[in-house]
Amino acid sequence: MTAVLIACAHGTRFDEGRVVVRALLDVLRETAPEGVEVHEAYVDVHAPYVTDVVAAARERTSDIVIVPLLLSTGYHTEVDLVDAADGLPIAPALGPHPVLAEILVDRVRATGAGVDDTVVLAAAGSTRPGAVVDVERMAELMTQAGIAGPVVTAYAAASEPRIPDAVHTARAAGRPTVAASYVLAPGHFSRVIENAGADLTSAPIGADPRLARVVWERWASARAARAGETLARG
Known part of the structure; x- marks a missing residue:
């Protein structure tokens, strides 16, 4: 039976943001295990909307996992995706994760920052308290990944x-x-960060090939957990 990973991003009105997400989808398709399809979906702003992608996938297979292409937990992961999934397994957000910390450290170093500069880990922000916990954990992981100076967390909104x-x-x-x-x-939040007045600003994470490791790890764990639940009920 075909297995499906629904890679669900937020969605953006900015063309350059859509290009990056689709480039990441290409990476995921290139690295997919045999027999696994990667389907594009968005939770907001534009199609293909995750509810429609879920409905179409269900016509072909029951082996479906939704993996949010979102960096922290939040309203979209805790409410919108749960509603759209209608019982399908949903993997955790991509962060916090040591691989993301490695990428962020590389982006910071690419700016030419000094080793003792303060790094402001600039996230989008969320009304859900779990998002702040996730971002604070990412700050810790950046220190473990090699940032010598202070790492503080801050948010564009909420x-x-x-x-x-x-x-x-x-x-x-x-x-x-x-x-x-x-x-x-x-997109919108990257522009807010760029205009926040820091001496230097790193590039967004982008379609870094290392992200595929995180996505497939999340997919495998969520799929295995669902299989275990099925066996326990059986």
Whole structure:
């Protein structure tokens, strides 16, 4: 039986963001295990919407896992995707994860930042408390991955502190600041981060091939958990 991974991103009105997501989908298709199809889906903004993709996939197979191409837990993972899945397994968000920390550290170093600069881990933000926990864990993982200076968390919306405030605080302490863009692709939030006043700003994570390791790990774990639940009921 065909297995399906529904890779569900947020969706964006920015063409350059859509290009990045589709490039990541290409990476996933190139690295997919034999017999596994990768289907494109979005939770907001534009089609193909995840509810429609789920309905179409269910006509062909019952072996379906939704993997959010989202960096932290939040309303979309806890509510929207649960509603759309209608009982299908949903993998956790991509972060926090050591591979993401490696990518973020590489992006920060590519800016030419000093080893002791303050890194502001700049996330989109969410009204869900679990998102803040996830981002704070990512800050810890960045330190473990090689950032020597302070790593502080900040948000573009919904959560505190906001990115310009975190930048101001770091600068008041006499440290240059680097905004580490903790977003997947260019779009609204990447522009907010770029305009937050940091001395340097890293590029978004993008379609880094290393992300495939995280996605397939999430897929395999969620699929195995569902299989275990089925056996327990059986």
